[in-house]
């Protein structure tokens with residue numbers, strides 16, 4: 542088994558990320574949904590159990606904690622995929638009213654129950670792919686009514702109690718066409734008409750802003766995050782996906798739990814992150830899918846940063862929530878080692894949604910959200926064998942799922 546951590550380890554930084562403690566030939570005892578104990582199988586303290594799973598030749602590891610997704614949406618966007626194949630850029634598509642605005646138009650029309658049923662199916666799919674905790678954002682509503690509709694759907698997903706779900710309010714994902722020449726009015730709407738309801742109805746854990754070229758400026762992000770703080774929402778933002786936007790620095794200023802994307806991260810941004818507790822949230826499938834440069838993960842690790850890896854599952858820039866593929870991309874494209882990638886997708890992913898007290902590692906008394914691989918030689922095989930389904934079984938809350 543691997544991914545074992547002492548109780549006090551809630552995140553790993555820099556070279557600590559290369560340490561993925563393992564125990565060969567081990568037993569692991571689950572009781573009432575939690576990890577009761579583990580150790581060498583020769584020291585196994587029980588002779589009987591309600592259920593015994595033989596994991597000979599296999600590896601047991603903590604489930605993935607996917608700390609950045611847009612899993613609630615109304616329609617896929619394969620048409621834009623083809624537009625990009627034919628040469629249009631993501632920004633050109635967005636400027637033409639495609640992209641996020643296209644998703645918003647579709648979502649505004651969809652019935653809440655249908656939105657829920659479709660998202661529920663996607664959640665079930667990613668759980669079968671090994672995700673054991675997840676963050677889900679709004680941001681495809683872009684009207685008071687539709688942003689709240691999305692957040693209610695996320696709440697219903699939470700209430701399924703399948704896996705822990707953290708909810709992020711992303712009203713500032715794009716500026717709706719109607720407000721193109723009056724951005725201030727849309728920002729006012731977010732601050733004065735969305736945020737109070739989000740707070741009163743307890744609909745979100747975090748506040749997100751897409752701080753990037755063509756979306757929200759640093760000044761607007763600053764104003765929005767200030768308002769979020771006033772309404773009790775911690776920051777967790779999209780930054781530096783399309784340019785050196787200043788998003789990383791404004792996120793740090795607001796003590797963001799994480800700043801995510803980071804394709805455009807230079808020495809200044811890394812320096813700012815080094816002197817903060819903000820996690821560097823990397824989403825390599827977006828760089829893969831859009832053909833962007835990858836975030837400089839090696840430089841970040843060498844500078845001692847805490848990196849999390851997430852799927853960014855969404856219909857426009859990452860139409861997959863398969864975290865096993867994220868591990869492969871991290872290793873192949875960003876030269877992270879398998880140990881670093883697994884830590885970034887488990888314990889650090891849990892830290893990026895403030896769940897690492899209970900999730901993200903094999904630790905006594907943590908929730909038993911675990912993966913069992915098919916027979917494999919060692920953990921290197923997992924990111925190496927991209928595209929293969931190497932997960933044999935998924936355990937959620939101590940139960941085979």
Ligand code: NIG
Nearest residue numbers: 640641751779853855857858
């Ligand atoms: O994380 N960057 C902003 N938001 C999403 C994509 C949104 C979309 O194109 O639908 C992302 O990549």
Ligand code: FE
Nearest residue numbers: 609611779853
């Ligand atoms: Fe995103």
